Amino acid sequence: MSRPRLLNREDASAPLTLDRELLVRIHDLMVKARVLEERLIQMYKQGHGFFWIGGPGEEAFNVPLGMLIKKGQGPEFDYLHAHYRQSATLLALGEEPIGALRQMKNTATDPYSGGRNFAGHFSKKAWNIAPVSSPIEVQYAIAPGTAMAQKRHGGDGITIVTGGDAGTAEGDFASCLIWSSRPANPLPILIIVTNNHWGISTSSEGQHGETHIADRGRAFNIRSKTINGNDPAESYRELKEAMEYVRKERKPFLLEARVSRLYGHSSASGANFVTNEVDCLKEFEARLEGEGTLTRQQMDALRHGYAEELAAAARLVRDEPLPSVDTLWNHVYAEKK
Amino acid sequence: MANMAQAIRMALHYAEENLGVMDIFGEDVGPPLGGVFTATQGLKNVWNSPLDERGIIGTAIGLAMAGQRPVAEIQFADYIFNTIDLLKLAGNTCWASNGDWNLPMVVKTPVGSGIRGSLYHSHSFDATATHIPGWKIVIPSNPLDAYGLMISACQELNPVMFLEPKALLRVKGEERIPGEPDDDRQLSKMIDAPLGDRSAWKPQWPTLEAYAVPIGQGKVVREGDQMTVVSYGRTLPLCAKAADTLREEGIRAEVIDLRSLWPYDWELIRRSIEKTGRVLFVNEDTEVTNFGEHLVRRTVEELFYKLLAPPRLLAGKFLPGIGLADTLEMASVPQLPDILQALRALASEQP
Numbered sequence: 001m002s003r004p005r006l007l008n009r010e011d012a013s014a015p016l017t018l019d020r021e022l023l024v025r026i027h028d029l030m031v032k033a034r035v036l037e038e039r040l041i042q043m044y045k046q047g048h049g050f051f052w053i054g055g056p057g058e059e060a061f062n063v064p065l066g067m068l069i070k071k072g073q074g075p076e077f078d079y080l081h082a083h084y085r086q087s088a089t090l091l092a093l094g095e096e097p098i099g100a101l102r103q104m105k106n107t108a109t110d111p112y113s114g115g116r117n118f119a120g121h122f123s124k125k126a127w128n129i130a131p132v133s134s135p136i137e138v139q140y141a142i143a144p145g146t147a148m149a150q151k152r153h154g155g156d157g158i159t160i161v162t163g164g165d166a167g168t169a170e171g172d173f174a175s176c177l178i179w180s181s182r183p184a185n186p187l188p189i190l191i192i193v194t195n196n197h198w199g200i201s202t203s204s205e206g207q208h209g210e211t212h213i214a215d216r217g218r219a220f221n222i223r224s225k226t227i228n229g230n231d232p233a234e235s236y237r238e239l240k241e242a243m244e245y246v247r248k249e250r251k252p253f254l255l256e257a258r259v260s261r262l263y264g265h266s267s268a269s270g271a272n273f274v275t276n277e278v279d280c281l282k283e284f285e286a287r288l289e290g291e292g293t294l295t296r297q298q299m300d301a302l303r304h305g306y307a308e309e310l311a312a313a314a315r316l317v318r319d320e321p322l323p324s325v326d327t328l329w330n331h332v333y334a335e336k337k
Numbered sequence: 338m339a340n341m342a343q344a345i346r347m348a349l350h351y352a353e354e355n356l357g358v359m360d361i362f363g364e365d366v367g368p369p370l371g372g373v374f375t376a377t378q379g380l381k382n383v384w385n386s387p388l389d390e391r392g393i394i395g396t397a398i399g400l401a402m403a404g405q406r407p408v409a410e411i412q413f414a415d416y417i418f419n420t421i422d423l424l425k426l427a428g429n430t431c432w433a434s435n436g437d438w439n440l441p442m443v444v445k446t447p448v449g450s451g452i453r454g455s456l457y458h459s460h461s462f463d464a465t466a467t468h469i470p471g472w473k474i475v476i477p478s479n480p481l482d483a484y485g486l487m488i489s490a491c492q493e494l495n496p497v498m499f500l501e502p503k504a505l506l507r508v509k510g511e512e513r514i515p516g517e518p519d520d521d522r523q524l525s526k527m528i529d530a531p532l533g534d535r536s537a538w539k540p541q542w543p544t545l546e547a548y549a550v551p552i553g554q555g556k557v558v559r560e561g562d563q564m565t566v567v568s569y570g571r572t573l574p575l576c577a578k579a580a581d582t583l584r585e586e587g588i589r590a591e592v593i594d595l596r597s598l599w600p601y602d603w604e605l606i607r608r609s610i611e612k613t614g615r616v617l618f619v620n621e622d623t624e625v626t627n628f629g630e631h632l633v634r635r636t637v638e639e640l641f642y643k644l645l646a647p648p649r650l651l652a653g654k655f656l657p658g659i660g661l662a663d664t665l666e667m668a669s670v671p672q673l674p675d676i677l678q679a680l681r682a683l684a685s686e687q688p
Contacts, residue, residue, distance in 0.1 A: 075403050114435030123434040130402055131434045135422050141391050142423075145399015145407070152359065159399075175392040182387065331432045332471060334439030334494040 016233045016287055023293055026067070026232050028302065030059040030281050033088035035306040036097045039314055040087075040104050040119055041263060041271045048318055049104040052271055053120045055085030057262030058194055060280035061229035064236035065192075066092025068243055069160065071127050075153035079128045079146040081139035081161040084120035085194065086132075093127060098313045107320040108327070115323040137167040140176035140191070147180065147187035156247040162192040165256075166199025168213055180252035181220040188250040190242055191217075194229060196261040201269065217254030229257030230280040338510040339517055339524060342376040344480035345445070345501065346528060347514060348487035349408060351545045353382050356491045360400055362386050363393055363410030371530060373412055374447060374506045378530045379540035390416055394423040394444065398430075401440035406491060411446040413454075414462040414500070421465070427496045428471025443490045443497045448476070449571045449621055450670045451504025456658030458503075459666070461622035463570075466498045467599050467631070473552050474598040476500040478573035480510035482596055485550030493552065500598075502570040515546040555602030557609070561591035564615035564683055567606055567632065569595040572619045572671050579676040588684045598628060603635070610636060614645035615683050621670040624652035646686035651679045 016023055037056040044052040055062055066089035070078045082089065087100055099111045100122075106115040112123045112131075123131035130142065143161035150157045161176065173193075180187045193213050197204045210216060217224030223245065227238045235257065242253045260277040264270060288294045339347065352358040359382050363372075367385040371378030386393050390411055397409035411417040417424075424444075431439045450459040466474045473495055477483035483501070490497035509521065518524050527541040558573070559566075559580040568576045573594050580590040591609050595601055610616045616636060618629035629650040636648045653659075653670040660666060 079399075079403065081399075110435075112435075113433055116433050116435065121433075123437055125434070125437045130399075131430055131438060133426055135426065138395065138423060138426060141395025142399040142402070143395075144392070145396040145401070145405075146403040147399070148360070148396065149400055149403030149405050172391055172395065175387075175389050175395065178387050178389065179392050179396060184384070331434075331436035333473075334431050334436070336494065 016291060016293070018233050018236060020293055022236070023233070023288065026063055026236065027284060027288060027294065027299070029063045029067070029088065029092050030232065030284065031299070031303050032097065032306050033059045033063060033091050034281055035303060035310055036087055036091065036100060037263070039310040040100060041267070043101065043104050043314060044267045044271060048314070049119060051118050051267050052104065053084050053118060053266035054087055057196070057260035057277065057280065058085055058229065059088045060232040060284060061194060061235045061257045061259055062086050062088035063092045064232055064239050065089050065160070068236070068239050069093060070157060073126050073128055075146070075150045076155045076157045077128050078157055079130060079143070079150070079159045081130045081143045081146070081159065082122065082132050083136065083139060083163045084118070084132050084134070085164070086122070086162065087120060090122050090129070095124070097310060098317065101310070101314055101317045102320065105317050105320070106322060107317060108323040109320055114327065137163050137170040137172040139163060141172040143176060143189055144179035144187055147189040148185065150188055151185065151250060158243065158246045159187070159189040160192065161189065162194060164199075165193055165195035165197065165204055165208070165213055166202070168193055169207065177217060177220045177222060177254070181222050186251045188246050189252045190246050191222075191252060191254045193256045194259045195256055196259050198261055198265065200265045212256060214254050214256035222252045222254050224254040226256040226258070229259040230278050230283065232280065232284055338512070338521065339480045339514055340507050340509045341477065341480045341483045341501070342374050342506045343524065343528060344484040344510065344514055345376040345487055346378060346380065347517070347543070347545055348484045348491070349377065349380055350542050351488060351547070352408070352491035353380060355547065357406045358382060358408055358491055359405055360384070360407040362407070364388055364412045366410050369535060372410070374501075374503065375529070376501070376506065377410070379528055379538070390420050391423060394420040394427070397442045397444065398423065398427050398440060401442040402438065406441050408443040408445060408491065411444065413458050413460075414446045414448040415457045415460040417446055417462060424469050424472070428469045430471070431495065432471060439494050440496050441494050443499055445499040445501060447503040447506070448500045449502045449504055450659050450666060451571055453661060453666070454503075454659070455661040459659040461620070461653065462500060463598055463620060463628045464622045464626060466500065467628045472496045472498050472599065474498045474500065475552060475596060476502065476570045476598060477596060478502065478505065478570055478594055479512070481512045481514055482550050482594070484514045485548050486552070486596065488547060488549040489552050492549065497552070500570065504571045505574070515548045516543045518543055550596060553597045553600040553602060555596055555605045556594045557591060557605070558594050559590065559592035561589035561613065563589045563613055564591070564617065564680065565606070565609040565613045566590050566592045566617050566619060566680065567595060568592070568619040569598065570620065572621055572676070575671070575673045575676055576619055578673060579680055582677060583680055583684070588680070590680060606632070607640065610640050611643050614643060615686070617649045617651060617679055617683055619651045619671055619676060621653045623655045624650065625655045627652045646683055649679060649683055651675060
């Protein structure tokens, strides 16, 4: 069966409409994120990590998302309740890639969990990045809470929550739709579903009857849209518009982005390159080259530079110590300072 | 004196005014009902949530992440079980983020038998709650402690599970809550919503104080040197009554109200057992993998050579539910005669 036609799909041959500087920046971050994911997979295959999970293939959506987030701590800034495929968003926010390598290796210096959690499980209170959890979709049940605090606080900070399409089968997704749209207190929350059509090895075709997951927002009178998440220009424009709506109206928005999953679910499914899905970076580079924004040589040099940088970082991380056993009991409880 | 529901209400009022509590929510927690046990009547920061336990716990976690101090209610503990992974997440957030995030939040939920609640309004939650690391867990047996523990819970930096023994919510206390008026009827006029239409009603709160019962601190409620009884919640007043009865028979039982299940006051328990040599743990959760079994295990491991008799546990029977008929309920969870029988057997136990 053919895939449904995407709403408002931009013609792939139409010129990119973002200005050059922005396009170059997006491309830079997309390359960096892809190289990071490839390095993490390499670490797994070399035995320098127990498990890999991440977001290669989602860079076209996840980079613009990070670029548009109002970064900072507290309810005047945006909260991000992410899932485990968002290294690109973290890099776009300004995070150093070595942190992800440290989490992969479970070093004491892992800045997100101190050696306690899987790769891709980011957490950074200083930037309002809520801890990523392995139980999927719980972030949808949690996100209304930060949004509620922001509503009370005033200002234009919003809550952003992301998750995969398979997980929208969970009740927490419906909870988020209900809690965000309660007439008693509508919430400033951008609800995102990155739809890659897969739940580990199970295709969505046999599991999800809805034409667009975004259609479910209409039942709650939530403004909703489905976009091509493999197009960074479209992603940037649509995310910007959705965020501006939420910032101004203080009401929810449901955004479904169709994306690719280029290395399968995780290391549990081999982490091998998938050849029959759209590669957003490859497509973007073809358009950048076609329009004369960047040359093939420039793009290749950029990738090579990042590959070298991350290879060096991986060598550094490889020798860093694991957390000491006497840190085992640290942080069971928070204590007054 | 105030009853426990009133005590909780007053503590939450104090927390609204002084401790930064801006959200007290759950099903029917806001007006017009103010909670199915009236524990949240008249509070200014109460609101009603959708009928969605996972949404309640999830939103409380999110509010706490944003620096708020939510008090979330699960209307009956029997309906908290579909939130276990969220409770686990709340408990592990500080540890998993290596100390970066903490979640100052309170989850209050009525527990236990005693209101003819049948299969789904009689459940205990102490065994399950004490299996979730990262939480602090408290359960009062009287209004003063309910007030003091709620004050502590609302000041805590970590998630606190506040278990409310529903059989005791209407029972008046024997000790005055600081700031509480002398006359019960006057207090009721001040803070109990009138029957019928109460949309125009506004409470008049007493001038309350920051009386806090520290989490982790138990209390000796009866002195004795021949045996120790450790209990909490609904079964605590029964144990105290049993001890009073036995005292007349010449048997002196020391009764400890644990008040905090985690962290709990092991030092208090240890000193008492070392003195008496005999111990009975009493609660009403089902007896298989019961929290009291942890206490028995620790007693055996750490105090074996001080014991004059095997430590005993009296708990609810391991049944799929508590049957509605009085005969069934009375036979399912510890009652006064059961406690008396267990204590007499312990007192007369000889190797």
